[in-house]
Structures are given as structure tokens and as C-alpha cells.
Amino acid sequence: MTTRKPGGRTRPRHRRVFRLTSRVFWDMAIYMVGLGLGVGVIFPPFAVLMGVPDTIADRPVFRSACLVAGFLVGAMNYALCRGVVGGRMEVLGGHLRSATSVITSASRSGDWSEAVFERIAVDSNDQIGEAGRAFNSLLGAVEGRKELEDQLRYQAFHDMLTGLPNRAFFMEQLAAAECVRQESRTPSAVLFLDVDNLKAVNDNLGHEGGDTLIKLLCDRLLSSVRDTDTVARLSGDEFAILLTGPGSEHQAERVAHRVIDSLRAPTRIGEHLVRTGFSIGLATSSACAASGIGMLRAADMAMYAAKAGGKGRLEVFQPSHHTAHLERDAVRAELSGALDADQLELHYQPIVDVSSLQIVGFEALLRWRHPERGVVSPLEFIPLAEETGLIVPIGRWVVQEATRQAAAWQNRSPLGRLRMSVNVSVRQFQHPDLVRDVAEALHRSDLNPSLLTLEITESLFAQDIEETTRKIGQLKDLGVRLALDDFGTGYSSLSYLRRFPIDTLKIDKSFIDGVTTSPEDHAVVAAITQLGQTLRMEVIAEGLECSDQVDALRFLDCPLGQGYHFSRPLTPGDAVKLMLTGGRASTGMLVPA
Ligand code: C2E
Ligand code: MG
Ligand code: MG
Numbered sequence: 001m002t003t004r005k006p007g008g009r010t011r012p013r014h015r016r017v018f019r020l021t022s023r024v025f026w027d028m029a030i031y032m033v034g035l036g037l038g039v040g041v042i043f044p045p046f047a048v049l050m051g052v053p054d055t056i057a058d059r060p061v062f063r064s065a066c067l068v069a070g071f072l073v074g075a076m077n078y079a080l081c082r083g084v085v086g087g088r089m090e091v092l093g094g095h096l097r098s099a100t101s102v103i104t105s106a107s108r109s110g111d112w113s114e115a116v117f118e119r120i121a122v123d124s125n126d127q128i129g130e131a132g133r134a135f136n137s138l139l140g141a142v143e144g145r146k147e148l149e150d151q152l153r154y155q156a157f158h159d160m161l162t163g164l165p166n167r168a169f170f171m172e173q174l175a176a177a178e179c180v181r182q183e184s185r186t187p188s189a190v191l192f193l194d195v196d197n198l199k200a201v202n203d204n205l206g207h208e209g210g211d212t213l214i215k216l217l218c219d220r221l222l223s224s225v226r227d228t229d230t231v232a233r234l235s236g237d238e239f240a241i242l243l244t245g246p247g248s249e250h251q252a253e254r255v256a257h258r259v260i261d262s263l264r265a266p267t268r269i270g271e272h273l274v275r276t277g278f279s280i281g282l283a284t285s286s287a288c289a290a291s292g293i294g295m296l297r298a299a300d301m302a303m304y305a306a307k308a309g310g311k312g313r314l315e316v317f318q319p320s321h322h323t324a325h326l327e328r329d330a331v332r333a334e335l336s337g338a339l340d341a342d343q344l345e346l347h348y349q350p351i352v353d354v355s356s357l358q359i360v361g362f363e364a365l366l367r368w369r370h371p372e373r374g375v376v377s378p379l380e381f382i383p384l385a386e387e388t389g390l391i392v393p394i395g396r397w398v399v400q401e402a403t404r405q406a407a408a409w410q411n412r413s414p415l416g417r418l419r420m421s422v423n424v425s426v427r428q429f430q431h432p433d434l435v436r437d438v439a440e441a442l443h444r445s446d447l448n449p450s451l452l453t454l455e456i457t458e459s460l461f462a463q464d465i466e467e468t469t470r471k472i473g474q475l476k477d478l479g480v481r482l483a484l485d486d487f488g489t490g491y492s493s494l495s496y497l498r499r500f501p502i503d504t505l506k507i508d509k510s511f512i513d514g515v516t517t518s519p520e521d522h523a524v525v526a527a528i529t530q531l532g533q534t535l536r537m538e539v540i541a542e543g544l545e546c547s548d549q550v551d552a553l554r555f556l557d558c559p560l561g562q563g564y565h566f567s568r569p570l571t572p573g574d575a576v577k578l579m580l581t582g583g584r585a586s587t588g589m590l591v592p593a
Helices: 013-049 060-109 127-157 167-184 198-223 248-262 285-291 295-308 319-338 378-388 391-409 426-430 434-445 458-462 465-478 494-499 509-513 519-534 547-555 572-580
Strands: 002-004 010-012 188-196 230-235 238-244 267-269 272-274 277-284 314-316 344-353 359-370 374-376 419-423 452-457 481-487 504-507 538-541
Touching: 013 060, 060 127, 127 167, 167 188, 167 230, 167 238, 167 285, 167 295, 188 198, 188 248, 188 295, 198 230, 198 238, 198 248, 198 267, 198 272, 238 248, 248 277, 248 314, 277 285, 277 295, 285 295, 295 314, 295 319, 319 359, 319 378, 344 391, 344 572, 359 378, 359 391, 359 572, 374 378, 378 391, 391 419, 391 426, 391 434, 391 452, 391 572, 419 481, 426 434, 426 458, 426 465, 434 452, 434 465, 452 458, 458 465, 458 481, 465 481, 504 519, 509 519, 519 538, 519 547
Parallel strands: 277 314, 359 419, 419 452, 452 481, 481 504, 504 538
Antiparallel strands: 002 010, 188 238, 188 277, 230 238, 267 272, 344 359, 359 374
């Protein structure tokens, strides 16, 4: 074995050991020879002075005896010093040896958590004391490093907000569970949990509110599992639980239901009551082994199905979830080509004056005419388009096409000018090109800007409010109108309604559904209609499906409505036919989509 000197030369390690040993040997030899010679040479003349006769002092035997006595005293002296000093050196050496072995094994394994160092109690100021102090301060530095490494290790494997293990830790546990399953057929189960509505809570109560909610949810999760189960936070709103051992599959279902039940009642955050829940996917090792798919991925897919099926529920992984996942991936890939392949089209749903039943305008609703799947609903592909950013070019096309169509249809309505509403999603609104795109579409189509309404949602007010204000101002400068779509489902405060130049409130269908049956819904619809009148905003009731609802809205003085009762969204051709009949939507005039 060799050690490398800074200069680059290597020298054998045993030479150093030898030099240390020989140094001790030479120290002793020089000391003894020095003392022996000193005593042997100096003592005989002293002996004469002290009265020993010359005849004896000059005899070689006497001189030799002095020399031997000098050597012996030197040797005893040396042995005494070694005994006293060597004991202390032994203490120092012992500590050094144990510290060295701890440091060596910790650096080999990379795990410093078990490394424990003992300091030396130093109570002398000599060289050994100084060496002891230097040793202690070296240990201090090593311990500092150990703490830092512990901290880094903790950070690498834990979520800082909740202190729960993170994705990396969970994946290690999962891999270990998989090994155990393969070796001893011990089953395991994974729950993938996604918080419903966290974004809304963040939007409305700020990130502090969201963080408080996450911590509360974390407490509830921990109280729903056994100590042996692993609960991890995988990302912002995603958690996972790993259960191992016999019965873990049934146990996992019980845990999932306990978690869901624990969130039935609203959670209090400061002064607010927040309604939230977990959508949970469960995957068991046996199902995953049979399908050849990773447990976490399978649980994630099942969670997606739980969310699609109405949130706040448990879904157990089935192979069909995998198929659905692959289909979604395929749809995502196909959607990017849909615009170029001319597969997107707009359908138009009339907006009707509920008193005169005259059509006053249309809402443009996007459809994807898929070559194999037929007409695909925007509810299916708009979220994917938002995820991928495709909503920006698609939305640009929608604005262009709708303004072109509106310009072409002008004066088809008996009332004269026809309005056109276009939906704008949050991501599309936030894109820097939006204002320019709208201006260009208006310019190209030559449509009067006041006939174009952009439908935005309340969630926009939860974004960067200054940027939203600036953009709304720019759009208003173009002369377009703004409507708040699905009004009542978000959390927008009344101050936003006053602050922003909103022209229209569209009452969400969920309130209209109960307007004739639920006193609460009736009261909400009445209040929104009143609010619209007070703030001088137009009000449109969405999702009118029967004449009783139309009567109720007429009674409440809600001026405009939209819904299947009047007409489903129509192809441009059918919309023209409808307008040619006089633009009067009546109960007997339902046109198939
Ligand atoms: P939305 O803007 O609230 O549009 C109203 C939705 O309610 C439409 O669904 C419409 O067909 C449906 N609807 C209208 N009357 C009734 C009724 O009486 N009963 C029932 N059950 N439903 C009714 P659609 O066309 O499936 O659109 C769904 C959502 O997709 C829209 O909700 C809108 O948020 C979004 N969307 C549609 N087109 C676009 C678009 O071009 N861009 C963006 N960003 N989003 C769009
Ligand atoms: Mg809309
Ligand atoms: Mg709506």
C-alpha cells in the first residue's frame, strides 16, 4: 500500500512506521549514553573532591562502575518518564483509534447517523494536553460535518413542510417491499391520495392557507394508519401510503375509508371553513404483479379514475385503468395535430331573452371531430389542452373562428345585432399574446368589438391580481365585453365584482337545476339576479332544461337564459336554420346536437 505526498512522489507506508519506532529507540539510546557518559566522566573528579582517595577514583573499575551506574539511572529515568507520560499517551491513542475506526466505517457506509465520538477530558497545559485539545477540536469539526450530512440526508428524504418522508424515501420503501414480496410472498398495498380542491384553497386563502390545510391533512393521515405503515408526501397535493404484511390489502381499504370519512366535515382554517377531500387510488401487489405494472403507477391511475368519477372517493386498480391511461396519452398526442388536421369545430348555443324568447346571441363551444371516436366533448380534451399549453393556439383559433362567424351572421337576428361569446381559460388568459390575438381577430373579421364577449371564470381573480387587472383593462380598451362564467361556484369576493369592469354574470347550472325545487338554490339565483341589477350587470341563467325553470327565472326578473330547453349547441348550419325561422327559440324547437 502506498501514500501519495503532495509533491506527487510516493513512499512506502512501512518506512514511516519504522521511522516512528526508531525515533523512540534513538531517543532512549541518546538519553542513556548521554547520562551514562556524564556520570562516568564527571563523577570520578567529584569523588576526589568529596574525599574518595585518588587510588580508588582513578581505578578503571571505579570509573566503569560510575559509567554503568549512569546508564542504569538513565534507563530508570527513561522508564519512569515513559510510564508516566506513556499512560497519558495511551489515553490519547485509545481515543484516536476509536475515532478513526468510527470515521472510517461511517465514510465507507455513507451513514453517519450512528457515529458517536467521545471527547478527551483535558486538564493539563503541556504538549499532551495541547494534543488532546487539538484532537477534541478535530472531533468538533467531524461532528459538524456529521450534523450537516444528517441534515442533508433528512432533507433529501423528507418533505420540509410536513416532515413526512418524500417520494425518494417512499420509492426506496417500495423497492424493499417488492423484494420481500418476491422472496417470501408477503403482500403489500399502496394508496395514492390526491387532495381535491387544494388549488382553490391556495387561490382563495393564499399559500399559507394551503400549507395549513396540508399540515392538517397530514395529521389526519397519520392518525388513520398504523405505526408500521409508511405515509409520504409525493408532491404538492399528492400523498401515498404503503402497507405491508399479511392482510395489508383489506387494511388499505379500511385506511382509505377512514381517511375519506375523516374529511366529510369541513376543515377550519383560521376563520374559514374549507370543504376538501382525498381522491384515492389503491393498488395491491397481487393485482400489480398480474398486470406487470408498478404499484405506485397503478395506484396513481386508479386515483385518476377516482377523480374522474366524482372526487372524494376510493377506486381500486383494475387493468381497465391502465387502458384508460394509455388512451389519455394517445389523446394528448393526437390533440396536438387536431388543429392542423381541421378536426376542431365550433358549435353555437343560443342565448335567449327569457321574456320575448328572441335569440340575442350565441356561445361558441368547441368540439373535436375525432376520425375514430366521433365528436369529443371539450370537458374531455380542454383540461389536456391546458396541461400541455395547446390551449393557447387552440384558443387563438376559437377567437378567430367565432368572430369570423359572428361577423358573417350579423343582422340575422330579428333584434338586429347578434352577440358572440367565447370561453377563455385561465392559461390562455395569462398568455402574453391574448390581447394581440383578440385585437387581430376583431380586425380581420371587422366585427364590432362590443358584440364579442369573453367568458372568464372567477378562478382568474386568484391569480396574479395586478396582471389580471392590467389585462382586463387592455381588453376593455379594445371594446369587448367580459362575462363571469359559472358564477357562484368559485370564491370571488364582491369586491372583485366592483373592482373589475365585468358586464355579465352567468349563473352556474348547478343553481338553476334546483331553482324550482330547492328554496336555497332559488334564493341564490334571486340574490345573483338582484346583484346583477344593483351592479348594472347583465345576468344569464345557464343550463335551463325545462319550462318551469324558465318561468321561475322570468318571475325573478332574470333577463337572459341559455340551455337545452331552448336549444342544444348547434352546428353553424343548424344555427342559421334556427335564425331563419325568426330567431325565436320556443319549447317545441329543440334542435338535436
Ligand atoms: P361553459 O362555458 O359553462 O358552457 C356551457 C356548457 O353547458 C356547454 O357544455 C353546454 O353544452 C352545456 N349546456 C348548456 N345548456 C345545458 C343544459 O341545459 N343542460 C346541460 N346538461 N348542459 C348544458 P360543453 O359544450 O360540453 O362545454 C363544457 C365546457 O367546456 C364549457 O362550459 C367551457 O368551460 C369549456 N369550453 C367549451 N368550449 C371552449 C373553448 O372554446 N375554450 C375554452 N377555454 N373552454 C371551452
Ligand atoms: Mg361558457
Ligand atoms: Mg358555464
